Amino acid sequence: MPMIISGTGVITQINVFTCTPANQAALIALLAEGARSVSDVEGWMSASIHRGLAGDAVVNYAQCRDQAAQDRVMARLRASDFFARNAALGTAHPGLYEVAATIER
Template identity: 50%
Template sequence: MPIITPDNGSLTVFNLFNTTDKQKQTTLLDAMRGIISQANYDGWLSSTLHAGVGRPCAANYIQWRSIEDLRERYEGENFKHNTVPYFTELTTSVHLLKTEVVSVQTAASGSSVIISPERDDFTVINLMGCDPKDQADLVRLMAEPDEWMRRTPGYRSHSILRGLEGDVVVNYAQWDSQADYDRFHNQPEESRPEHDRSMRARAKSLLTSYESNTYKVVFSRSSNAAVS
């Protein structure tokens, strides 16, 4: 099963699809599930499909051996002439983000995170756009260990990933439930500890854009070569 860890050296790709309604989301998820079920690309390690909860969308968390393997897949004729046009019809936007895992924090002080439909994680994916000159500072802020988060009810983990093109940082977080996440997310600033308020203010000053959605993992498959 896919594991998020800074130590495996793999490339992580987020394929993010937005669509207009639940029916198209279902069609999109079925199509993605079919592609993942048949995946046998050189260098492909795993794909984990997420169904949008907050709005109609889908996210595919993909692990590749290298960026060269990814490039070979996306420059293939079948992908360009069949896969891309089909998904263009189903979606309002598609994002492909090439990233690497920088840090992982868990409630139990572990150094890796499992993502699987066999778990019941309530997943949040935050995309934080930034100027390339500010990315290292934003990564440092977001990757700082936070004992207060570990003690927050319902918190399971969060993983920070750095966009390889320099203009985004991704926070992939797991919670017990939507209620736990909403309680944390909506609490007033004055109720947060000083270090958290300071970090949030500094991070906000570095952002050029911010996008967030909530998900449930619905399907996952790994290759025989996947790092475990």
């Protein structure tokens, strides 16, 4: 389950992908496959995949317990053909973040 709480040390990778509407469903399926393939890596927490309503984007919100876990996840993905398959479906714009603040009602 995603954790959106400041001060936990959780690393969140927010990756915005641009794609063609024809590739959106395949990109979502590939991202889900990738998340399942790393879900047993120590420190992996969750992935939430969002479909852009216009059909030309997908956002992946993935969390790891800490930077070391994030590094292990990326190493697992690099060791497979995941990134090449991903690039065939869309263009990634990744960034690593930590929660700075949350505002609730």
